[in-house]
Amino acid sequence: MDSILDYDTVELNEEDRSLRIIDQTLLPGRIEIIDLTTPGEIWDAIYKLKVRGAPAIGVAAAIGMYVISVRIAQTCADNAASGATGFDFGRFCREFKKQKEYLNSSRPTAVNLSWALNCMDRVCREAVEKGSANGIPDPEPVLEALRSEALRIRDEDVATCRRIGENGLTLIGPGDGVLTHCNAGQLATVRYGTATAPMYLAHERNYGLRIYCDETRPLLQGARLTAYELSSAGMDVTLLCDNMAASLMKSGAINAVFVGADRIAANGDAANKIGTMGVATLAKAYGIPFYVCAPMSTVDPSTPDGDHIVIEQRPASEVTEMWYTERMAPEGVKVYNPAFDVTDHSLITAIITERGVHRAPYDFTKEQ
Ligand code: MRU
Numbered sequence: 066m067d068s069i070l071d072y073d074t075v076e077l078n079e080e081d082r083s084l085r086i087i088d089q090t091l092l093p094g095r096i097e098i099i100d101l102t103t104p105g106e107i108w109d110a111i112y113k114l115k116v117r118g119a120p121a122i123g124v125a126a127a128i129g130m131y132v133i134s135v136r137i138a139q140t141c142a143d144n145a146a147s148g149a150t151g152f153d154f155g156r157f158c159r160e161f162k163k164q165k166e167y168l169n170s171s172r173p174t175a176v177n178l179s180w181a182l183n184c185m186d187r188v189c190r191e192a193v194e195k196g197s198a199n200g201i202p203d204p205e206p207v208l209e210a211l212r213s214e215a216l217r218i219r220d221e222d223v224a225t226c227r228r229i230g231e232n233g234l235t236l237i238g239p240g241d242g243v244l245t246h247c248n249a250g251q252l253a254t255v256r257y258g259t260a261t262a263p264m265y266l267a268h269e270r271n272y273g274l275r276i277y278c279d280e281t282r283p284l285l286q287g288a289r290l291t292a293y294e295l296s297s298a299g300m301d302v303t304l305l306c307d308n309m310a311a312s313l314m315k316s317g318a319i320n321a322v323f324v325g326a327d328r329i330a331a332n333g334d335a336a337n338k339i340g341t342m343g344v345a346t347l348a349k350a351y352g353i354p355f356y357v358c359a360p361m362s363t364v365d366p367s368t369p370d371g372d373h374i375v376i377e378q379r380p381a382s383e384v385t386e387m388w389y390t391e392r393m394a395p396e397g398v399k400v401y402n403p404a405f406d407v408t409d410h411s412l413i414t415a416i417i418t419e420r421g422v423h424r425a426p427y428d429f430t431k432e433q
Contacts, residue, residue: 067096068297069087069092069093069096069251069252069293069294069297070251070294070297070298072087072096072098073085073255073256074086074087074116074118074121074124074251074252074253074254074255074256075116075121075124075125075128075219075255076128076219077128077131077132077212077215077216077219078100081100081102082102082131082132082135083100083101083102083132084100084101084102084107084110084125084128084129084132085098085099085100085101086098086099086101086110086115086116086125087099087116087252088110088115089114089115089116089117089252089289089290090113090114090115092252092289092290092293093289093290093293099115101129101132102132102133102136103133103136104129104133104164104167104168107125107126107129107132107133107168108167108168108170108171110125111125111126111168111171111172111178112171112172114284117248117252117253117286118248118249118250118252118253118254118325119175119176119177119178119253119325119326119327119328119359119363120177120222120225120226120253120254120255120259120360120362120363121252121253121254121255122172122175122177122178122181123175123177123178123180123181123218123222123362124181124215124218124219124222124254124255126168126169126178126181126182126185127181127182127184127185127214127215127218127219128215128219129168130161130164130165130168130182130185130211130215131185131208131211131212131214131215133161133164134157134161134189134207134208134211135208137157137160137161137164138152138157138204138207138208140160141153141156141157141160141204142204144156151202152202152203152204153202154193154196154197154202154204157193157204157207158189158190158193161186161189162186165182165185165186168182169182172377173375173376173377174327174328174336174374174375174376174377174404174405175327175328175363176327176328176362176363176365176368177327177360177362177363180362181218181362184214184218185211185214185215188210188211188214189207189210189211191210192206192207192210192211193207219255222254222255222256222360223254223255223256223257224419225360225361225362225419226254226255226256226257226258226259226262226360227256227257227262227266228419229257229259229262229263229358229359229360229417229418229419230257230262230263230265230266231266232263232417232418232419232421232422233260233262233263233266233323233356233358233417233422234263234266234267234270235422236263236321236354236356236415236417236422237263237267237272237274237320237321238272238320239267239271239272239273239274240272240273240274240275241272241274241275241320241321242274242275242276242277242318242319242320243264243274243275243276243277243319243320243321243322243323244277244278244279244310244313244314244319244321244322244323244344245260245261245264245276245277245278245279245287245291245322245323245324246278246279246281246287246307246322246324246337246338246340246341246344247279247281247286247287247291247324247325247337247338247340247341248281248286248287248290248291248294249261249291249323249324249325249326249337249358250290250291250294250295251265251294252290252294253290253325258294258325259325259326259358259359259360260323260324260325260356260357260358261291261294261295261323262358263323263358263417264276264295264300264323265298268298268299268300273301274300274301275301275303275318276295276300276301276302276303277302277303277304277305277313277318277319278291278292278295278302278303278304278305279305279306279307279310279340279344280304280305280306280307281307281338281340282306282307282339282340283383283384283387283388283402284379284383284387285388286338287304287307288304292304307340307343310343310344310347311347314347314348314350314351314353315351319348319351319353320353320354321353321354321355321356322344322345322348322353322354322355322356323356323358324337324338324341324344324345324355324356324357324358325337325338325357325358325359326357326358326359326363326416327363327405328363328365328368328374329357329359329363329364329365329416329429330365330368330369330370330371330373330374330407331364331365331366331367331368331369331370331427331429332369332370332371332410332427333410333413333416333423333425333426333427334370334371334374334407334408334409334410335357335359335371335407335408335410335413335416336371336374336376336405336406336407336408337357337405337406337408338404338405338406339403339404339405339406340406341405341406341408342406342407342408342409342412343406345408345409345412345413346412348412349412354414354415355408355412355413355414356413356414356415356416356417357408357413357415357416357417358416358417358418359416359417359418360418360419361418361419361420361429364418364429366429371407371408371409372407374405374407376403376404376405376406376407377403377404377405378402378403378404379402379403379404380402381399381400381402383402384400384402385398385400410425410427411425413425420432420433421433
């Protein structure tokens with residue numbers, strides 16, 4: 066059988082210049098790789114969580130913008146060929162901006178999405194400026210600059226996660242029991258994951274960790290994705306329902322909690338998958354260190370605190386029927402279904418980035 070770890074979560078299919086992802090909604094039952102080219106397909110894949118997890122969304126958006134730009138350039142070139150004018154950079158840029166804003170509207174909480182789109186936008190503007198200054202109306206150098214920026218963002222994600230792993234590993238001992246919530250694993254990044262990066266490195270070094278995965282209601286990322294990828298890697302994994310974390314902590318099985326983040330405010334408040342705040346509160350009650358692992362691209366200095374983070378609301382059907390063979394809630398019942406919650410910085414022992422282990426009061430500008 067194929068191992069999920071042999072696949073890239075997000076990649077550029079160079080042959081037909083498309084965005085290639087694993088459709089995560091089908092895991093763990095089926096590994097299906099899909100190629101996307103249109104803005105609608107890419108938006109839909111992000112919104113429907115075919116590709117999900119903050120860093121993976123960022124990489125998908127970056128590669129997605131390159132893929133879309135190839136098609137925009139084609140349309141502008143076709144128009145130029147049929148008329149007397151040369152390649153219309155103005156039109157290209159207007160369409161680029163429109164599609165960038167469209168992709169940015171797919172999910173509001175993970176800041177990596179707008180971060181990656183802004184990186185692509187900056188590179189696009191610089192390349193267009195250069196092209197216009199040369200007086201050569203050729204879109205190819207602009208497309209090449211966008212391609213290499215998207216691949217840089219992808220490669221940087223791998224290196225960053227590995228460094229998060231090294232930094233996080235300093236906080237774990239051999240034989241430890243480690244709890245995680247949602248999927249901040251390889252499937253949420255390009256490789257290693259964020260919260261799982263220390264676990265992958267510990268596994269390489271034979272630490273013999275005991276990993277516990279919260280199921281993560283309502284979309285079951287912990288059960289479907291984390292338990293799946295970590296057990297595929299040969300780790301000792303135990304799955305539990307979200308409401309079992311308290312009794313597990315009380316039993317003494319857990320030495321540390323590692324989770325990811327979708328946006329970290331300047332004061333250290335961290336938005337992550339719904340339920341994370343509850344796990345952090347329990348960890349504090351049982352004196353268990355609670356660590357948030359994320360790349361610096363998840364830190365949003367323009368958001369002062371967690372109250373300023375926009376929390377995505379998801380469809381009611383995810384709670385009432387999506388995972389059941391028949392509906393499990395009365396028709397028409399009101400449903401509360403926020404995708405994320407914000408863990409107050411007072412509940413977080415430390416935030417681990419590629420730069421080091423940050424502790425309160427947070428100053429993310431400093432190397433640790
Ligand atoms: O709704 P999802 O599945 O995109 O939520 C994912 C999470 O909350 C992850 O923990 C977070 O994005 C960090 S991923 C390294």
